[in-house]
Amino acid sequence: MFKPAARPESASNDTVIAAGVKVEGDFTSAGNIIIEGEVSGTLRTDMDLVVGPEAKITASVTARNARIAGEVHGNLSVSERAELTATAKVSGDVQARVLVMEAGAILNGRCAMGAEAAPVLIPTPVLRNRPVKAES
């Protein structure tokens, strides 16, 4: 999904919010999301998120990978790779395993990186081989 300098193409399962369209509320998708319009509330996807240069997001954002070129007001929680391009303006805390910032990107907020930085999408560990308590 992330090809440098390439315009994101919409595949069949991608959700696209085009310029001029405004979304309010708890916006969740199982597939990739491409935002070129406005979103306010919460924004969550299990896949990748692309925020276009004209997009304006006022929401807490959760994604696997994120490429931000527009404006984001809210916390950003990315389990893998977050990219802020030169036109990105992020006001909020950023959590990501890998953070890439181009020269010119604006980030106002705290920043946490590394494997332990994105606890939101890490599944809860399941104890499969739980020791059986011996009956007396």
Added chain:
Amino acid sequence: MYQYVYDAALTDKRHHLALTAIENRLTDLGIQGRIDRLSLFKNVAESIEEGIRRGVTTIVAVGNDDTVKKVMDAVPQFAVTMGVIPIGKPNKIARLLGVPEGVAACDVLSARLTQTLDIGRVNGHHFLAALSIPAGGVTLECEGKYRVTVPRGPVHVCNMTPLETLLDEDAAPIHQADPSDGMLEAVIPARRGIFQSGERGSKTVLNLRRLTIRAERPFTYVVDGRSLSAQRAEVDVLPGRLKVIVGRNRLFRVPT
């Protein structure tokens, strides 16, 4: 066993020859069956239910798009296969399914190539291709979680693709959705101002199972070519609810 639901208009003399040829061909192919003629006061669902009690497993709509829609409104509640023999215009749904007009449709029925498809529902009416709101100016409340405000301009909720543009070679295709993924796709085409030039922007595409369309005033919506009006429209998808006989020349593709 087959049940053929005849449109009320087929009693007209001009259809007599075509109907006789079709009935003869069905007999030759060994797929003749119970015949039901639609009339003003006849309930299609009750008629189909009666047929099922007598052992019918395939319901065939014989007529134009209106006949197919009447049958399609009733069929998803029963575990039967639907077929189409198009007679008269418009017959866009038959063309979408790849079923030729008249006698040739009998051979498609006999070949019995079936596909299980999702079907959309808006205010109790079923649709196979798409629901369109030509004027826009509505609010979409999606999945009961988020709201999308749509500026003026058309909105489409696609199970496949809007019939209006599907068969028009000059019209640009609006969208092609997968009719077997258990989802509908709300599409808001990209708009460009009169003084704007250059590349046309991308369209908005939302994958969803359920939405409510609201407006301050009653709006007109088109369901597979049929115009209706409401101030609020409840839309959802019935996944895999329609088993239909299709031809080789059908105008949609289901991923395998």
